[in-house]
Each structure stands twice: as C-alpha cells, then as structure tokens.
Amino acid sequence: MEVTRTLAKFVVEHRYADIPEKVRHEAARSFLNWVGCAVGASRHETVENALAALSEFSGPREATVLGRGDKVDIMLAALLNGITSHTFDFDDTHLKTVIHPSGPVASAILALAERTPVRGDEFLHAFILGVEAECRIGNSVYPPHYDVGWHITGTAGVFGAAAAAGRLLGLSEQQMVWALGIAATQSSGLREMFGTMCKPFHPGNAARNGLLAALLAQRDFTSSSQGIEAKRGFANVLSTRFKPEEITKRLGETWEIALNTYKPFACGIVEHPAIDGCIQLRKNYNLKAEDIERVDLKVHPLVLELTGKKAPQVGLEGKFSVYHSCAVAIIHGAAGESQYSDEAVRDPRAVALRERVNATVEQGLHEDQVRVTVKLKNGQTLEQYIEHAVGSLDRPMSDGDLEAKFHGLAEGVLSRLETENLIRLCWDVAKLKDAGEVARASVAAAPADARKAS
C-alpha cells in the first residue's frame, strides 16, 4: 500500500463540491477560533521576542502578523501566526490525538494567500484537506508517538501545512508526494518544551517548514516517495506503532475537522465543568458576588490534583486554581485570557470570592461532570449539575459562544467594530474573492497604544 501517494493523490484531486456543508461550517468555526487566538496573543512576549530576533531577516513583506501592523515574508508570517495562535493554549483540539489542528495549516496558507490572492472557497478547501492529512497521520501513530514524547501538533502539523500549501500552489501528484516527504524529514517537536516559549513555537515551525516543503516540491526538489510509510520513514522512526489504514481508509468520506473542539476557557480542561456551572448559575439567577456566602464544588479527583491552588499570586497560577476560575466565572461570566492576568488574580473582588469557594471530591463523577452549590447570604441555595462541560464534543460551543470568545480575545487589540467585521469575514471566508482579506482585517486602523489611551 502506497500510503504517501494515496494521500497525495487525494489532496491533489479532491473537489470542494464533495465536502458536506456541515463540514465546511465546522472548518469556518475552526478558522474563526484560530484567528481569534492569534489576534489575542499578538502582543505577547513570545511573539515580541521572536519578532525582535527575526524581523530584520525578513524577505518581501507580503504577509500580515495577525493583529499587528507588522508585515513580514510569508514563511516568517507562517511561523509567527502559528506561535501566537497557540500561545494561550486556547486554540482548537482534535481530541482523538490532542493535535491542535488549525495552527500549522491555517498559518501556512493564510500567509500564502496574501502573496497570491486565493478565492475563499479554495482557501477553505485547502484548509480542510490540510487538517485531514495532519489528523489522519496523527491517528496512524497515536498514542505511542505522543507517549514517547513527541508534541504531535508539531510532528503531524508539518504534513498538514505542506498538504494545504501544496494544494494552493497547484502541485502535481508527484510533487505532492515529494512535499509530504520533505515534511516527513522535518517532522519535529518535543513535549519536554511544554511550559516554555517553544511549545507555541511548534505549530509555527510546522507551518514554516510545511510551507517550505511545498515551495521546494513545486520546483521538483525531490524526496522519498514513501516518506510516511517506509521502513525508515516518518511513522516507523517516530513511533513504535503504525496503522497505515488510519491514513488511507474512507478518504473523502469522513472528515477529521468535524471532530474538532474549542476551548471556552483559557485554562486546563479539567476545570471547565466547574466554570461552566458557575457561569450558568450566574446567567440563570443573575448571580452577584456580593450576595454569595459560599460556593461548594463536588469534583472529579483530577480537579484538585491539577488545579488545587488556593491562593494564586500571578496570572499563570490562576490557571491552576479552580477557586480563582470559579470566582471570575461568577464575577465576569467568563474565564478568558483577561481573567488570568496578574491584575485579575490580584483583584480584591476575585480574592474575596475565591476564599469562599470550596471543592471536594465526589467519587463516581466523570471528568466532564461537576455539582455546584451556591449558598446565598439570604439563605437561598442554588444548584447546578453539569453532565458535559461546554466545549466538549457532546456539548460543543455554539457559534455565539465562539463569537463571544473571539470578542474577549480581541479586546484591547481591535475596536468592537473592527472585531465584528473580522468575525464576519471569518464566517464568510468561503465567499471571499480574496481570502487574504481576513489577515488584513485583523489589524487595527489606529495603533493599539493610541486606542488604549483614548
């Protein structure tokens, strides 16, 4: 079975008309969420450091760093947008493999689309095909590949970026085979890097290198024709187990992007049920922090094990405190990146409320479940049971939820109007004459500093 060639042929020959509307819509949701994450982290130290290091080496400044005025060459844009979209760890998740699929793929092709205008439907098609290649390759080696220490978003992502970019470049089947091979021989990214700037570097680097692979293949730079499946190819070298049929079976019949999920909250997934419960209580009962005597959580053991920090001092610690997370959920009705700033963690209202939050383990609860009980100062008791947290496959974020998340991320970067326009462009990406319009619309008309001052 020629795995690499089968996949290459599929990516080269597939027709957009054969993608179900539901799948296209999920792709638009993924793209929207990706743009929001990239815009949100566009002023983070991680990308500032990368830009400081690399901007002076930029080639033709044809592509936008999302959310910023800077333009850089397309490979650098692919790197930087891949970095920002994963900086908050708030991007999408393909739960079967824990791949964050959009970063490597969208970062590569949006940059390319700014160089040579691409119709929106072709863009979305390439995006879907890239995610398909990436996630199927991930499926074929997961979990041993991940377990040994590979950051699968990097290692599989480079294939997705190469496939999607190669599709937009109009590669022949043989060139696509080479592109996948050049991707295979660049596949990299170690889990040891988690907790450092190199974690978001991985999807960025996958985007950069996948784009390089496609550009080289376009000029007949050759590689092995069995880069994925050969004895000394990707799968056998980077994994102790390989299921080639995960790549080749039912191609074009099932779509991995249909399984994509989005995080509603900017913290570990284990806290999400509790946050969800608090936000629902707030909404249903118009809950106010000052009316609350105490909050009691019944949780899965992992919640206390991973997020049991009672008195966080800085923003990052807040992400590991279910007490802080529930407090901001009740106060702000949200647990986005801005609820985990240093200021948010030190906010006296949040401090006062989280001291009244208690959490105990209830055996038998699933990781996705929680019981929240709020006792009010007036003696009333409110209860909320969560069966599946929002953002799970069973209870996906609604389109409206995704928009609200986007607004939270774009705050301070774009004006409300600019954000709304950008959201609309993301939903309508398949109808655009020029998909690169999305990138350009991610930049504020006035510099962010000026707006902050105003």
Place this chain on the structure above:
Amino acid sequence: MEVTRTLAKFVVEHRYADIPEKVRHEAARSFLNWVGCAVGASRHETVENALAALSEFSGPREATVLGRGDKVDIMLAALLNGITSHTFDFDDTHLKTVIHPSGPVASAILALAERTPVRGDEFLHAFILGVEAECRIGNSVYPPHYDVGWHITGTAGVFGAAAAAGRLLGLSEQQMVWALGIAATQSSGLREMFGTMCKPFHPGNAARNGLLAALLAQRDFTSSSQGIEAKRGFANVLSTRFKPEEITKRLGETWEIALNTYKPFACGIVEHPAIDGCIQLRKNYNLKAEDIERVDLKVHPLVLELTGKKAPQVGLEGKFSVYHSCAVAIIHGAAGESQYSDEAVRDPRAVALRERVNATVEQGLHEDQVRVTVKLKNGQTLEQYIEHAVGSLDRPMSDGDLEAKFHGLAEGVLSRLETENLIRLCWDVAKLKDAGEVARASVAAAPADARKAS
C-alpha cells in the same frame, strides 16, 4: 547531571588559546574540504531547484552562496551551502558516528560572519566548538539512534550549528542552554531520504535551524533547560540508548574534530583501496592506459557486492563500478566528481580500459586492503598492495591531497588562480581579520559561462 547546561557553559566559556595547534590545523583541513565540496556542487540541480524555489523569499542579501554570484539572506545561505557541501557526498566524515560534521556548522557560521565581520580565530574557534557539540551529542546516542533511521548529520548537526552560531553571537550561558533546547526541538532528518535531494537538504536544514535557534535565544526566546537529557528531551525521544557522559566527560581535553576524515574519491568508501592502488602504480611507474594488457584486483567481498557493475552507462552508475573507478584512476590519476560525469563514463578510453580490469575476492583481506596487479603489453608485471586506503584514519589525506581534491572540485567554477587564492584563505582562515572573506573569494570574477567559453 545537567548535560545541556554543562555543554552550554563549555561552549560559552572556552578559550581559543586552550586548543592545541594540531586540532586547529585539523579544523582548517575540515573547513578547506567543506569549502571545496560546496564550490564543486554549486551548479548542481539540487541547489538550482532550491534557489528557484526560495530565492524570491530572501531577506537582506548579506551572504554568499559559495561558488555562485547569488547573495541571499543568512538563513537561506546556511541552507544552500549546507546542501551543496553534501550534494556529492564528498564531505568529511566523523567515523565514530558517520556524522558529516562540517556542513551544518560551517554553513551556519560563515553566513553569520558575512553579516557581522568576525575575526578568523574566533570563527575557527566557534567552528571547532560547534563540531564538538554536534559529535559529542552524536556519540551519546550512536548507534541505536542511527540504526532506527535518523540521519544523524541532520539530527546532531542542528546542535552544532546552534552552538557555533550562539558562540559567535555572544550568547550568555542561559541563552546557550535555550539555543540548544530550540535546536533539540527541531532535530530531524530521516535516512529514508537517502538517494534523493533531501539527503543534502539535511545538513542545510540543520544549519538553517541551528542558526534560527541561536538568533531566537539571543532575544530570550525560552526553551527547556534540559533539552538534551530530559525524559522527553532529544536523547530519550530519538534514541533507545543515551550515554550522557559522552557529552560531558573530558570536555576541553579531547577534540572530536581531531578524528575527522576526508574522502579522496567521489564514490563509496569500499572502492577506495583499489583506486588508491591504481593511482600509486600510475605515479610510481608513469603508467599509461595504452600500455596495459590487464589489471587484476584482489578485493574484499563487499567490493563486488556493492560496486560490481561491469558496464556503467551513466555517471551515477560509474560510482558503483570498481572497474570504471580503476580505469579513471589510471587514466586521470583521480576519481573526483568529474570522473563520474556521464561523459566520463562514456569516454572510449575509460570504456576500453575498464573492460581489461578484473576483480576477484581474496578471503582474509580487510575492507581497507587491496592487491592490484597490472600486466603490461611489454610483458612486465607491476604490483601494489594497499594496507590502509588513503583517507582512512590510519592514512589520512595529506594537506597536498586535500588541495588536489579541492582543485578537482573547483574546476569549471573558478579559475586556477582563484582556486589557489581560495585555498590559501582556507588554510589561513584563523589569521583573517574577517572570516567572511572566504565566502566572497569563492565567487569567480567572471561568470562561469564566460570562462567556459574562453
């Protein structure tokens, strides 16, 4: 044991004065050989395709593609010079690990030296330290790392490039730790790519990515501080065995570059004893092809197994024909790249002579040994026994041999005078005020086409 930090500290703090003269001379030999290989392949299809794909994305054109008029940005120059230097598979070999050490390291720092002038002694020092890091990391995981399918020149090379570039950039110890970590998380390159353009892509990509790692670290882009030794770091993820002491023991007391070797002939090492024997007979007896009745070789079994092709039709097949190799050795006194062109393989003199070459196995001969017997038409018989082929650690190529090899490679790219000047600059690199001078001197004053016509 903090392996990454120990190595980083060594690279940052080491003093050039503490490197023995013999080691410095070996480094100059390695550098000379590397420049020759890069110049020699500077018009090869592999680099032409890469340039066609990537030149238009170049940033500031500050660095030279060796042997060419093109200038490109430093990261692209690192990539392209790494590619050309390995295209003929004629570069240096660290026999303990089969790493080709110079490509990744020299390609990265020569590009950097063209951007910011560097004194020659500092340049040679960084080169030696980069090779040290690269080969020690290779030693720590070889052979299981190579056996499973990693092309170790790529996977270890990225560390060497990062270390050497980081040294020239004046990184602090912590920044060097990060640079090695950023290198670790980019470590890649599959043996499956052998026989395609991706093989020479590996040292080029290692140079490009190692340089990127150093530039990012210089701006405090963070990575793990145990990128090499952590449970989910380089060594444990990419190898089933790790000997950390190979990296840390006797640092500064032994030098891996002292173990470097150079190929005298542009073909598989198994043919080298026979070629060596023929060249010695030619020299000692002023041997002429037309005087020869027959040539008889007694060889190790592998010679016939790997290079037994009786009637090669194209250049590449000539490399797998010990008959052709011995014929050109007698006719030209050389077996360089130009003896393996399509024309050389079809040359009637070579065809006529190789039909008179016979080879049979002699049990008991070592791979490094051969017996050559030449019967002349006048009835005389000449014999030559080779105990160790030239180019082996036991009988290294002399400085003169390396110069002759360089001349062969540069033929058709540079004039004889230009070649002699470039050779002199390579020998004297440690004395140069500006090491980048070597790169600029690798380019012909007049375009190669003009010279060919003249």
